[in-house]
Amino acid sequence: MERINFDHAATTPLHPAVIDVMVASMRDVYGNPSSVHAAGREAKLALNQARDRIAARLGCKPQELIFTSGGSESDNTALYGVAMAAWLKSGKQVKPHLVTTQIEHHAVLHACERLERLGFEVTYVAPDEFGQVQADDIVAALQPNTCLVSVMYGNNEVGTLQPIEQIGARVRERGVLMHTDAVQALGLVPLHLASLPIDFASFSAHKINGPKGVGLLYARTGAAWDPYLYGGNQERKRRAGTENVAGIVGFAEAVELATSDAESAAKIELLGQIRHTLWTELCAQLGAHVVLNGHPEQGLPHILNVSFSGVPTESLLMNLDMEGILAASGSACTSGSLEVSHVLQAMRLDHERARTAVRFSFGLGNTIEQAQFAAHQIATIVTRVRTRR
Template identity: 45%
Template sequence: MNRKIYLDNAATTKVKKEVIEEMKSYFDEMYGNPSSGIYELGRRSKEAVENARKTVADFINADEKELYFTAGGSESDNWAIKGVAFANKDKGNHIITTKIEHHAVLHTCEYLEKFGFETTYLDVDEYGMIDLEQLKSSIKPETILISIMYANNEIGTIQPIEKIGEIAKEHNIIFHTDAVQALGAVRIDVKKQHIDLMSMSAHKLGGPKGIGGMYIRKGIKIDNLIHGGGQERGKRAGTEGVQNIVGFGKAVELASKNFEQYVSKLTETRNKLMEGIKNNIPDVVLNGHPTMRLPNNVNFSYQYVEGESILLLLDMDGIAASSGSACTSGSLDPSHVLLATGLDHGTAHGSIRFTISEETTDEDINFVIETMKNIIEKLRAISPLKKNM
């Protein structure tokens, strides 16, 4: 079978043709170092970097001087949390985050605990949503940072970011959000939503891998990430990857065009897949909020079967997806996100995440629904878990 259906866009997206075309000339024609600004090649590279910076900044309603380029989302998360913690340790040592953050946030907080910092990990409800009252009650005089992701990478739940920002502002606490999955999928306004720092990544919205960004609101006290040069206004040394920055800017430019129509189309396709699975396969659990979720995210747990087995059979039919179980990475534990929502280990192990793109067709959706129906029936027929029920 030649059919190939890629439904793992939360892991990475295909680089758009327009992005590739925009990047090409910065490999062998306009290859100058942006810091070599006296001659033409250097000036043109510098101009390209600053044009991309303005494009990304405008998209999130930030000033271009508040946008810094990084190597990606994980680097941005690390920088935001470590940078704020060490720069503000004279004010306090307490950080608030959630139990469903990306490991780039969770492991960074764990690292900081070795240096005397304290972290509160907020619970989430069955939909993966935080409780704003628990957030308020967790605030201490020593709290210096709140880091809560905009939208979850596994279950797609979108947090009440503006309300979180208001709480942080009211208590004079710095607010960071990991918006890696949200950029290009939801409308972000860092000013309106009272966001102080925000992590981004290009390869989640049709841009190249290895390039991301961090918004740092003017006036935020944060340690420099990399020492050694004057790039990124002295905060992150190292010669800029001009071609990747240009690609990031182009991807954001494309995302900004017909944005509402794009999100509406994704949502329509997502809902068709969600309804098709619910109506054709019994004993399934929708993971994440039913409506306050990313427009491209569909995550279900299929009872009595293992996610890894589903993935293998999907791959045989040319369908790429991902599992909420970490077994493929050598761990027997299911996703920390799914466990935090209250799922038992067995149900969490049977989860599959589909993340669609604008290229996903109705024909693709129909094929996936029918394929999943057949796969689940086949696996349940031989499942010892089903037999024991």
């Protein structure tokens, strides 16, 4: 049975070219980049070359990029780092306020909850029914003690893109720092960090056919923040810990592949076609029993979230798994649990729609034929489960 992986928003397989550069790096570059001898210098060179390559692709200065262990650490560092710096700057007199949204990944939401437990204030702005947050609502939430606004670039459950340029510009006018979790957007929307009105951005290698456990925090020069991890002098004293050299080298290769113009345009076009094929086939075969969750036009090309009325999410996912079709109920952290997604709840979808939602997400190796085949399999399962009830 051919396995069809429609769960690329959870993680992606390594690109063959990434494997090649990582294997070569693991074999040939064994030094610690902090060592001053020849092996250390080789590792340092590999690290700096990787940083330079990524900076060129993302449109920022190499020194504005800090390697981390992934998107979660980058999110935590931005939120905690800015909040701490603002609190210390006030002489520990004012506990700062942060603004974020109800649809963020748990890496942001749970970090905010921790900040609240530490006495910081957080406002969670609600999205509309399409999962989009409005700039006016973000601005209305600002307070004199707001130190940071964090709004994700594209949502990982329903794919909805947020008006980041608009929000960032309004937030900047008010002199407040801006962070965006761009983990799902990298390689799928054009990103030129220096031209965006944002100060911090989070990225993760394993969402773009790179290795797991490697990420990036972009921190604009001059934006005040405190490190999250203390120890050695790595990353210009902004993130302690011996660098994952092979992972970082693989990340740079993945960024280059994901953002190189020709490949990127063709990839986005294909992902859009796969998404469109699955959706139109499902509509044709199941009619009124399917409904799209998320924004009909302003969405990431690789995510399709659909509710199948009368068929509980776990039941469909289990049946799909038996047919070799991998899909998810939302973010990787909530999949496997029976909890209704916080994103769908925030969109105020009715209970039936929220408890029957499935996320299909596409990437390397997927084809239009797979979408056609999967649509047929899904329709068969849905009809079977619905008639059995």
